[in-house]
Amino acid sequence: MRQRPASGASQARQCTYASGCPAQHNYNRFGHFFPRETLGCGLSLSRSSAMVPECAWESTMAAKKAPAKQCKVLVLGGSKGGCGRSTLSRNLIVAARQAGLNVVGVDQDAQRTFKKWSDRREAAREKFPQLVECEVIASSVEEWASLDFTGRDLAIVDTAPGIEHGLADMISLCRQADYVLLPTSASTDDLESVVPYWTTLSESGVRGEFVLNKANRRTRSFASARSALNRHGRVAPVEVPLLEDIASPFASGLAVVDYDRSKGGEVMQDVWRHVRRELGL
Ligand SMILES: Nc1ncnc2c1ncn2[C@@H]1O[C@H](COP(=O)(O)OP(=O)(O)O)[C@@H](O)[C@H]1O
Ligand SMILES: [Mg+2]
Numbered sequence: 274m275r276q277r278p279a280s281g282a283s284q285a286r287q288c289t290y291a292s293g294c295p296a297q298h299n300y301n302r303f304g305h306f307f308p309r310e311t312l313g314c315g316l317s318l319s320r321s322s323a324m325v326p327e328c329a330w331e332s333t334m335a336a337k338k339a340p341a342k343q344c345k346v347l348v349l350g351g352s353k354g355g356c357g358r359s360t361l362s363r364n365l366i367v368a369a370r371q372a373g374l375n376v377v378g379v380d381q382d383a384q385r386t387f388k389k390w391s392d393r394r395e396a397a398r399e400k401f402p403q404l405v406e407c408e409v410i411a412s413s414v415e416e417w418a419s420l421d422f423t424g425r426d427l428a429i430v431d432t433a434p435g436i437e438h439g440l441a442d443m444i445s446l447c448r449q450a451d452y453v454l455l456p457t458s459a460s461t462d463d464l465e466s467v468v469p470y471w472t473t474l475s476e477s478g479v480r481g482e483f484v485l486n487k488a489n490r491r492t493r494s495f496a497s498a499r500s501a502l503n504r505h506g507r508v509a510p511v512e513v514p515l516l517e518d519i520a521s522p523f524a525s526g527l528a529v530v531d532y533d534r535s536k537g538g539e540v541m542q543d544v545w546r547h548v549r550r551e552l553g554l
Contacts, residue, residue, distance in 0.1 A: 381412055
């Protein structure tokens with residue numbers, strides 16, 4: 274309830290337009306601010322809004338109370354070792370950081386491929402500070418619920434191979450993810466692993482797709498793998514070729530997307546652009 278001064282000229286008292294606002298305002302005898310200009314709390318009044326002014330303090334507080342922006346979650350999944358989860362995780366985190374996003378990598382594999390690479394990157398950045406910083410935290414699928422991503426735009430989760438342990442945790446993680454990428458080669462062994470894995474996830478309502486990795490488009494196996502995958506789910510419109518350029522930069526904490534005008538780098542940027550759209554970022 275707005276109080277009015279008893280009578281006479283303006284009186285200074287605490288802002289009554291926003292509860293808790295510490296500013297002192299001069300009120301005229303009608304309970305209006307006086308003068309009708311910018312006041313102590315940054316509030317400004319127009320003639321029409323004299324009775325219901327917008328208190329800058331109140332809007333600042335409202336902004337502080339606004340729910341934190343939602344961190345998107347991208348999971349690199351699949352049960353088979355060597356299919357390309359860590360390769361894609363490392364390139365996508367660099368591409369996302371280059372795009373200016375606040376990204377964190379989560380390494381859930383006990384072998385710590387992703388984390389060790391980011392440690393090497395930190396060392397490389399001392400020599401080449403122009404490399405974007407890529408923070409990766411060592412974790413596990415069981416610890417997922419305890420992680421805090423406040424203020425982040427994106428978390429990229431590199432998962433461990435095998436489904437013997439923690440399948441329920443993995444399904445839960447993938448259900449919470451905004452998108453799941455399942456890299457796979459065109460080999461029968463990889464397909465036999467990734468297809469049932471995806472079937473389990475998709476039956477749980479997970480959003481995601483296969484990405485053909487280590488691909489050679491000229492082979493017959495590539496074409497038949499693509500059509501086999503298509504029968505079971507979505508397949509990313511970009512496939513990643515098998516290239517020495519993709520594997521070799523990892524040793525020094527780099528990724529092929531760090532290099533301008535590299536064939537592998539362009540492909541990885543295409544994967545990033547596609548994933549970014551799917552994530553709505
Ligand atoms: N497209 C590719 N071209 C060349 N080497 C690749 C490619 N994808 C993966 N590799 C190599 O294959 C190995 C396994 O890949 P990785 O991403 O570590 O698999 P995962 O994390 O799924 O176990 C690594 O040595 C990696 O450098
Ligand atoms: Mg890995």
